[in-house]
Amino acid sequence: MTKRPNIIIINPDEMRWNTMGHMGNPAASTPNLDAFAQNEAVSFENAYCQNPVCVPSRCSFFTGMYPHVNGYRTMHYLMHDGKDTLFAELRKAGYKVWMNARNDFIAANVPGAMASQFDEFHAYAPGKGINARKGHGVIEGFPYSHYIGVVDEVTTDMEDTLAACERIRRQKDEKDPLCLFIGWMNPHVPYVTDREHYDRIDPAKIPERVRYSETEGKSEMIRKLREFADLSEFPEEKWKDLQRIYLAQCSYIDDMFGMIISALKEAGIYDDTAVFFLSDHGDFAGDFDLPEKAQNSFEDILTKVPLLIKPPKGEAADPGKTSALTELVDFYATVMDYAGEEPGHDQFGVSLRPVIENRQNPNRQYVFCEGGRRACEKQADEYHKYGDAGPAKTSDYWAKMNAEADDDAHEKGTMICDGRYKYVLRLSGKDEFYDLKEDPQEKYNRIQEERYASEILRLKLQMLKWYQETCDTVAREYDSRFLTEESIKKAE
Numbered sequence: 001m002t003k004r005p006n007i008i009i010i011n012p013d014e015m016r017w018n019t020m021g022h023m024g025n026p027a028a029s030t031p032n033l034d035a036f037a038q039n040e041a042v043s044f045e046n047a048y049c050q051n052p053v054c055v056p057s058r059c060s061f062f063t064g065m066y067p068h069v070n071g072y073r074t075m076h077y078l079m080h081d082g083k084d085t086l087f088a089e090l091r092k093a094g095y096k097v098w099m100n101a102r103n104d105f106i107a108a109n110v111p112g113a114m115a116s117q118f119d120e121f122h123a124y125a126p127g128k129g130i131n132a133r134k135g136h137g138v139i140e141g142f143p144y145s146h147y148i149g150v151v152d153e154v155t156t157d158m159e160d161t162l163a164a165c166e167r168i169r170r171q172k173d174e175k176d177p178l179c180l181f182i183g184w185m186n187p188h189v190p191y192v193t194d195r196e197h198y199d200r201i202d203p204a205k206i207p208e209r210v211r212y213s214e215t216e217g218k219s220e221m222i223r224k225l226r227e228f229a230d231l232s233e234f235p236e237e238k239w240k241d242l243q244r245i246y247l248a249q250c251s252y253i254d255d256m257f258g259m260i261i262s263a264l265k266e267a268g269i270y271d272d273t274a275v276f277f278l279s280d281h282g283d284f285a286g287d288f289d290l291p292e293k294a295q296n297s298f299e300d301i302l303t304k305v306p307l308l309i310k311p312p313k314g315e316a317a318d319p320g321k322t323s324a325l326t327e328l329v330d331f332y333a334t335v336m337d338y339a340g341e342e343p344g345h346d347q348f349g350v351s352l353r354p355v356i357e358n359r360q361n362p363n364r365q366y367v368f369c370e371g372g373r374r375a376c377e378k379q380a381d382e383y384h385k386y387g388d389a390g391p392a393k394t395s396d397y398w399a400k401m402n403a404e405a406d407d408d409a410h411e412k413g414t415m416i417c418d419g420r421y422k423y424v425l426r427l428s429g430k431d432e433f434y435d436l437k438e439d440p441q442e443k444y445n446r447i448q449e450e451r452y453a454s455e456i457l458r459l460k461l462q463m464l465k466w467y468q469e470t471c472d473t474v475a476r477e478y479d480s481r482f483l484t485e486e487s488i489k490k491a492e
Contacts, residue, residue: 003177003272004093004094004095004177004339004340005177005272005273005274005311005312005338005339006171006177006178006179006180006269006272006273006274006312007090007095007177007178007179007180007273007274007276007335007338007339008168008178008180008260008264008273008274008275008276009179009180009181009182009276009278009335010182010184010257010260010275010276010277010278011058011181011182011183011184011277011278011279011280012184012186012187012250012253012279012306013054013102013104013183013184013185013186013187013188013279013280014054014187014188014189014279014280014281014282014283014292014293015187015250015253015279015282015283015305015306016279016282016283016285016301016304016305016306017045017047017279017282017300017304017305017306017307018301018304019187019246019247019250019306020033020034020037020043020250020254020306021033021034022034022037022038022043022321023043023045023306023321025207025247026205026207027201027202027203027205027206027207027244027247028201028247028250028251029197029200029201029247029248029250029251029254030250030251030253030254031254032254032255032257032258032261033254033257033277033306033308036257036261036275036277036308036310037308037319037320037321038319038320039319040310040317040319041275041277041308041309041310041317041319042308042309042310042317042318042319042320042321042322042352042355042356042359043306043307043308043320043321043322044307044308044309044321044322044324044326044352044355045304045321045322045323046304046323046324046325046326046367046419047278047304047305047306047307047326047327047328048303048304048305048325048326048327048328048367048368048369048417049061049279049280049281049303049304049305049327049328049369050066050067050327050328050329050368050369050370051067051073051281051295051369051370051371052281052282052293052294052295052296052297052298052302052303052369052371053075053280053281053293053295053371054075054104054280054281055072055074055075055076055077055078055104055105056072056073056074056075056295056371057280057281057328058103058104058105058280059072059078059079059105060072060328060329061278061280061328061329061331061332062085062086062087062105062332063079063084063085063086063332063345063347064329064332064333064343064347064348064349065329065347065348065473066329066348066368066370066470067370067371068370068467068470068471069348069470069471069472069473073370073371073373073380074373074377074379074380074381075295075382076379076380076382076385077379077380078104078105078106078107078108079105079106079107079113080107080110080113081113082106082113082116082117083116083344084344084345085105085106085117086332086335086336087099087117087118087179087181088116088117089336089341089343089344090179090335090339090341091117091118091119091179092344093339093341094176094177095176095177095178095179095339096119096120096174096176096177096178096179097117097118097119097120097179097180097181098118098119098120098121098122098164098167098178098179098180098181099117099118099120099121099122099180099181099182099183100121100122100123100160100163100164100181100182100183101121101122101123101124101160101183102160102182102183102184102185103117103181103183104183104280120167122160122163122164122167124159124160139238141233142230142231142234142238143394143396143398144228144229144230144231144291144396144397144398144399144400145191145229145231145234145238145242145291146189146190146191146291146292146396147190147191147238147241147242147245147291148190148191148192149191149192149241149245150192150193150194150195150198150245151192151193151194152194152195153194154192154193154194154197154252156185156186157184157185157186157252157256158256160182160183160184161182161184161256161259161260162259164180164182164260164263165259165260165262165263166263167180168180168260168263168264168267168269169263169266169267170267171267171269172267172268172269177339179339182260184253184256186249186250186252186253187246187249187250187252187253187283188283189283189291189292189396190396191242191245191246191249191285191291192245192249193245193248193249193252197248197249197251197252197255198244198245198248200248200251201244201247201248201251203240203241203244206240206243206244206247209239209240209243209285209286209287210287210288210441210442210443211288211289212226212288212289212290214443215288215443215444215445216443216444216445217432217444217445217446217447217448218288218432218445219296219297219409219413219424219426219430219432220406220408220409220411220430221294221295221296221297221372221403221409221410222288222290222294222297223409224402224403224406224409225290225294225399225400225403225409226288226289226290227403228398228399228400228402228403229290229291229399229400230399231289231290231291232289234289239286239289240286242285242286242291243285243286246283246285246286257277261275271312271313272312272313273310273312274309274310274311274312274315274335274338274339275308275309275310276307276308276309276331276334276335277306277307277308277309278305278306278307278308278328278331279305279306280305280328281293281302281303281305282300282301282302282303282304282305283301283302284301284302285301287299287301287441292400294400294403295371295372295404295410296371296372296410296411296412296413297371298369298371298413298415298422298424298432299442300436300440300442303369303415305328307326307328307331309334309352309356311338311353311356312338315338315353315356315357316356316357317356317357318356318357318358318359320359321359322355322359322360323419324352324355324359324361324362324363324364325362325363325364325365325366325367325417325418325419326352326355326363326364326367327349327364327367327368329347329348329349330349330350330351330352330363330364331349331352332347332349333347333349333350333351333352334349334351334352334353334356336351337351337353338353345473345476346473346474346476348470350363350364365418366416366417366418366459366462366466367416367417368414368415368416368417368463368466369414369415370412370413370414370415371412371413372410372411372412372413372426373410373411373412374411374412374427375407375411380410381401381404381405381410382397382400382401382404383401383402383404383405384405386401390402390405408428411426411427411428412426412427413425413426413427414463414467416459416462416463416466417436418459419436420435420436420437421433421434421435421436421452421455421459422434422436422442423455423456423459423460423463425460425463431447431456432445432447433445433446433447433449433452433455433456434446435452
């Protein structure tokens, strides 16, 4: 490779890994992503986010840092000093960075923070942004289902996609390499789609959802979410329709992905470009009788995400699916690797280049995810953003915010998974353990079963080792230890 590649990062919000056809979902309609994975990209079927909600996950994978290291583990504490993000570092290296408004990791209220991340910025036009799907109402009697249904038109994300395509077409005349980040709202709630995408999904092929009545020993957060959402009487046909709409939203994502790829080819820069497609976390989408997500619940449907990577032409690639265990912090390290840049800060990702070159190569032995808060950290839940009275009951997120306000439900938890076994440590001791081979849908918490005692102990010790290794980082800059006359004068 004689020149630095363009970097294209495509980031849908709340997309489960198993919403694509090549991941085995018979009802999925994702022909562009499926062809991409088959012919040109490596698709990671065991890619885990480091926090199951938007902001902490993005603050993690845009820096290669775990959420616990610098405290970026809530929805309302975003990055203030963005000098060590992927985008700031690529800008420093000479990349021209384009992004849209849906970034969810840099604090918009901090002067200069956003501007440090990009050269070009696309803002939403009135009526075309993240609220373009609102205002249609939800099914009567179930205000916290996030279910809307089929509408005449869905415009969310399309204007951003068209703007990104226009910027890509201009790149053929540019000297500096492009780093383009597009963050999509879809398939984030509410569950709403248009007729075209809805009709693509055959309801008869949709896999059966996991019903809460079938489970044993699930978390207090799931119990509280169900209590406040009050969906026990939500009709089964509506759960099926909700699943169908969610898959239709993912099909809409696939269309826009195809538009980005076509623009790269039309501009003649596809071969010179590394393409990264990843989501930040998943969605219950009806499983466990719930919509949306939870910050300290660690089922695969929330923590496993799509991750597809196509390197630039000239770099070795072994297209197809890989089962290599992967964390999203590895995304940061991989982008920097293909850009030919060394991270400007200590970080915990490992480049996925060896797996991209040979899908049989291993990556990690264990993956981790973390979420929740300590009882004293009231500012870490969305409920208290509205003051002691909390949000109005008319808020779409009233049920979730009330569940998060419960100290027991929202307690800190950490997940470790080795691909076969998953262990979740909680401060209260209400731990979870799943055998993913016997129970891939994580219905049955086996934490009390003696036959798993040795595996539970092994995973506990590995988690301790991981925390010891990642509990902090040492600053690279040196400070003077002793005062001098000159330093005192400067201080004055």
